[in-house]
Amino acid sequence: MPLNDERPSSTSSSDGESSSERCDSATSASDMDCSRESFTSEGSSKHCTPSSSPPKTLTLDEVMGSARDLSNLSLFHEIVVNRNFQLEPHRLPEDSLWKMVRDNVHKAFWDVLESELNDDPPEYQQAIRLLQEIREILLSFLNPGANRMRSQIAEVLDIDLIRQQVDNEAVDIAGLASYVITVMGKLCAPVRDEEIKKLRESTDNIVALFREIFRVLDLMKADMVNFTIDNMRPVMQKQSIEYERAKFQSILDKTPGALDNTTAWIKMSLEELLTQETSRRSKGQQWVPGPFQVLNVAFLRMLSWDSSKHPLPETWMTDETRLREVQGQLRQCQAVNQVLLIIFSTIGGPIQGLSPLSERLKRMTSVLLDDMHNPNFSLEEALVGVSAQICNELNKSLAERNYPTLTPALQATLTGQICSIAHKDNPIRTLVEDRVQQYFTALICDPKPQARLEQTPAGLYAIRTELASLAAKFVSLVHYNKAVYGPFYADIIRKLMFNRSPPAASPPQDSAQNSAQDPVTSN
Structure with a gap:
């Protein structure tokens, strides 16, 4: 049932009508036509069948796989719907244990580097590791066609050559750092020009300079990721519906109960409409809720949804x-x-x-x-x-x-x-x-x-x-x-409507007719 192809017609309603009655008055006969066609046959799409198998025990790998899929789905959705979405360098909360541990480990590393460079003769093992990491980061910033700069970086930051220079006491760490800053200035976004300028003017010792180089490189990484996101967003938007639906289906395949809260949410709206159905039948009126009416009432509920009383439907988690x-x-x-x-x-x-x-x-x-x-x-x-x-x-x-x-x-x-x-x-x-x-x-x-x-x-x-x-x-x-x-x-709506018992006020029907017809399609 292609619910996104809804064709209701709107009419004015009085102040005394309930929300579900107003949705009813705004829904045309095409709703019922669509429900007859869609709710009497199983959908052929592989993306529209929540698992109905008995509950099973999930393995840790399945749980972790579902968590990864949900994380990827949430990230993809955020990029598509939020044009201002930007990734920022990860910052740990102040005074947190993780930040204290990380800061102490980093301080120990830089202390070792400073100690090695101050030895007589100096040791360069830590410095070489840093230069090797910087070389890989700079190369990762290059486009596939930037062969000239790629060759230049590989030549100047040739780790084997630098080790030979160390052995011959001919290495120029300050000169290599200056070259790194020059390359960073060519590759960075304009917003980082001021940071590069500060690096060039730095009068601190070589250890402090390397620390600042790595800080700016982290900012450049985030800039590169955000640049890629901005370029990919139009393509992602074109494929967003199919991708999100398929990704959610993969979560559903691994976690059969992944639509339980969504089912409860829709069921509440269906029960509200069925209560009105019973009232109307008692007045001699023939009326059954259509699938669009059920869904519209459910969406309206989200305006006042209280997650402390009812869990948020799984299908709304990415937009919570x-x-x-x-x-x-x-x-x-x-x-x-x-x-x-x-x-x-x-x-x-x-x-x-x-x-x-x-x-x-x-x-x-x-x-x-x-x-x-x-x-x-x-x-x-x-x-x-x-x-x-x-x-x-x-x-x-x-x-x-x-x-x-x-x-x-x-x-x-x-x-x-x-x-x-x-x-x-x-x-x-x-x-x-x-x-x-x-x-x-x-x-x-x-x-x-x-x-x-x-x-x-x-x-x-x-x-x-x-x-x-x-x-x-x-x-x-x-x-x-x-x-x-x-x-x-x-x-979900089809199963809820077909599996429900007939309202108490419904006229009696013989068992053969009951087994052959559903209230949705029998009107």
Whole structure:
């Protein structure tokens, strides 16, 4: 079932509809046609069959293989979807045990090198090892066609020749270091020119100079990797869907339970729709959920998904950071909008139509709620601070325009109403969250959501820009996720719908008919 070829038609919905009902109203008959065709036959694609074999004990090699595949999948996905992705030289946390051990080992190495070079006569074994490593690093930076420079580096940094020079006491370590810096200057990215300049002007001893050379070489390695990534990204993007799907299939082959959380996630959405089905059948209506409806409701759930209560679906793991970012910013935007609605409904006329004041209040509230993504964030405490700042700003604005300032009683009322949005059953909070759900539902169910991004529901005008930006990010995540994992979702939905028991309110059917027909295709 090619879920990425969805063709639903969107219609407006009332405020009283649930998210799944709105998805239902936005889904056309093609959904049912597709479900009939796809859910009555096994898919032929090798990428759409999660293993249904009994659980087996995994070997350590299989576990490690799956971990490597997941790591490669995550890295590939990050490169494809994040245009600003850059690899940085690995830095260990300060005061960590690993950093202490590494620093001590490195210090011991450089101390040995300094001791050897200060001997009389000097020893050059450590220095030769360093030059050999530098030679290999410099050669690794060259393109296949750079034969002239390759030959020059191999000639100047000829390790056998350097050993002969050491034996004859004719080696010039400082001259070799100067040559290395010159080559680095030719091969480095422009951003490293300042580092090369510092190396050329260095007046430190030869050991300190070599340490700095290796530090800059590490930076150049990262630059080379990032340059390669930037060049390969267009090619990777063209193959991204097929690659990620195949890589996930290989993980699934090694770890049969790799879709358990995804199955539970989709099952919750299917059960929500089946509850509505039972209600509709009791009213004499004939209706069954289509696969697109199930999946759209499941995607909508991700906006408020709480990983502390339910594990994140495996198919969302590569986008976990982006999903958390959208969730946190959406909660903040909703809270800001709720505060502003309360302010303007409570104060009324004296502050109506003042765009600069509205923007100041919005910016102030947003800053004070900026840590909502933090697990230790207390919304109740933050709203107390928001209320105090709001009252001060309102009094200042009213006084400037010769209006009477807020009375203590009105300030207490305003503070109480703002603080009350910390409760989930607050009517203002419920209203805003419902309308945000309507907005995202319409976008998810629409095959061409770009035209709808600016159609902000009533009451959300204050956050229209932020909401459109978040919606664009989320819809992009959903579409890419659906394109990659659509075959897996199709198989899960098909199995869930065919293996479920008929609803209690369903009319009786004979056993032969039940065995031949599924509720999805029998309507």
